[in-house]
Amino acid sequence: PDVAPTVRDAEALRVTITAGPTHEALDPVRYLSNHSSGKMGYALAEAWARRGAQVHLISGPVSLATPSGVERVDVTSASEMLAAAEHAAAESDIFIGCAAVADYRAEHIAEHKLKKTDAHETLTLTLVKNPDIVAEIAARSPRPLVIGFAAETQNVERYARDKLTRKGMDMIVANDVSQAGLGFGADDNAALLLWRDGDDTDSQALPPQPKTTLADAIVDRVLTLYAHRAP
Ligand code: CTP
Ligand code: CA
Numbered sequence: 296p297d298v299a300p301t302v303r304d305a306e307a308l309r310v311t312i313t314a315g316p317t318h319e320a321l322d323p324v325r326y327l328s329n330h331s332s333g334k335m336g337y338a339l340a341e342a343w344a345r346r347g348a349q350v351h352l353i354s355g356p357v358s359l360a361t362p363s364g365v366e367r368v369d370v371t372s373a374s375e376m377l378a379a380a381e382h383a384a385a386e387s388d389i390f391i392g393c394a395a396v397a398d399y400r401a402e403h404i405a406e407h408k409l410k411k412t413d414a415h416e417t418l419t420l421t422l423v424k425n426p427d428i429v430a431e432i433a434a435r436s437p438r439p440l441v442i443g444f445a446a447e448t449q450n451v452e453r454y455a456r457d458k459l460t461r462k463g464m465d466m467i468v469a470n471d472v473s474q475a476g477l478g479f480g481a482d483d484n485a486a487l488l489l490w491r492d493g494d495d496t497d498s499q500a501l502p503p504q505p506k507t508t509l510a511d512a513i514v515d516r517v518l519t520l521y522a523h524r525a526p
Contacts (some may be wrong), residue, residue, distance in 0.1 A: 302516060303347035310348045311383040311439070312340050313394035313428060315355030317373045321420065322405035331395035332480045333357030335444070335506050336346075339393060340365045342510035351387065353379045354396055373397055373425035384432045389517060390439040392429035395446065395479075400425050433463035440521050442466045448473040452487060456496060459489055466490035466520055468513060477503055484509050488516055 314336020318326040330336040333354060340352045341362035350359075352367045353376055359439035361367045368383075370376045373396045384390050406494040443464045448471070455469035468486040472478035477485055485503040489496055502510050 301345055304348035305343055305522070308343075308348045308389060308521070309351070309387045310343045310389045310391065311351040311353065311366065311387040312336050312343070312391045313353045313355075313376055313380060313396075314340065315357040316395045317355045317361075317376055317397045317423075317425075318371050318416060319373065319397045319400035320371075320404045321401050322407065325420075326407050327397055327400070328356075329395050329397065330479045331355070331357075334465035334480075334482065336391075336509070337362060337463065338506040338510040339391060341453075342514050343511055346514060348389075351383045353383065353394070354484060356513070357504065373400065377426050377428050377431060380428050380432060381418070381435075384435065387439040389442070389521060390429070390432050390444045391517075392432070393444050394428070396423055396428055397472050399423060427462065429464060430462040433465075439496045440465050440517070440524055442468065445469045446472045446478060452489070455487065455489055459491070459496070465524075466517065474503075482506060488513070488514070490520055 304476050315333035316328045316331040318328045320326050337359045340350050342363055344350045344364040350365045352365050354369050368379050387436055402421040402423045429441060429443040441464045443462060445467055447454045447459050451469050451471045455467050459467040467489050470478050470484060477483055482505055483503055484506050486501045488499045501509055
């Protein structure tokens with residue numbers, strides 16, 4: 296089988312990656328979340344570590360083993376993930392937001408288990424917006440090179456381009472999660488990379504492939520961008 300040669304071309308780089316979902320508690324026994332498996336973020340952490348980078352992985356709740364050589368910090372909620380990300384970003388050259396962060400959390404977390412009552416056939420939850428972690432990191436000065444992801448089910452390129460600009464990121468990895476067998480939970484993924492080149496946006500389409508090889512292709516592009524980054 297083809298084994299990619301390990302080129303230690305990321306040596307001396309400090310890379311922080313967020314991965315997995317977040318859990319937003321409703322009460323002591325329940326939470327809001329999503330289907331993120333963490334596989335893409337973990338594959339990226341593994342790829343960067345193999346190439347010699349110092350990797351800091353901020354992980355939501357997932358059932359994956361920590362890649363060898365990676366320093367992992369476990370978090371549960373988006374607020375905890377932001378705190379860990381801000382702490383790590385100050386000492387990072389590259390920040391990759393791969394986590395599927397819950398967009399909203401409960402306004403109040405009930406102290407005790409919410410009880411079902413005979414009086415109510417419906418239950419209304421009030422949710423408040425979570426902080427946007429990649430946007431917060433991108434707004435810092437000085438800041439690392441910032442890469443985000445966009446999982447879309449339609450208008451992939453337009454929505455991704457919009458996120459790239461709105462969040463002030465340097466590059467975005469866009470996935471069409473409506474394609475069967477790709478993206479959420481799957482071992483394979485395809486991606487459209489979009490990055491800024493002065494006032495223009497440049498792009499590269501990566502065909503469906505295992506998340507492990509896709510991770511290496513993303514690392515290649517990020518290293519090129521990092522090398523060309525204005526000092
Ligand atoms: N992201 C983040 N913090 C959030 C929400 C998203 O850091 N609170 C990051 C994700 O890690 C990803 C990027 O922003 O890198 C895009 O996430 P996505 O959910 O696609 O974008 P949203 O801006 O939340 O838009 P929507 O869910 O409405 O498509
Ligand atoms: Ca979102």
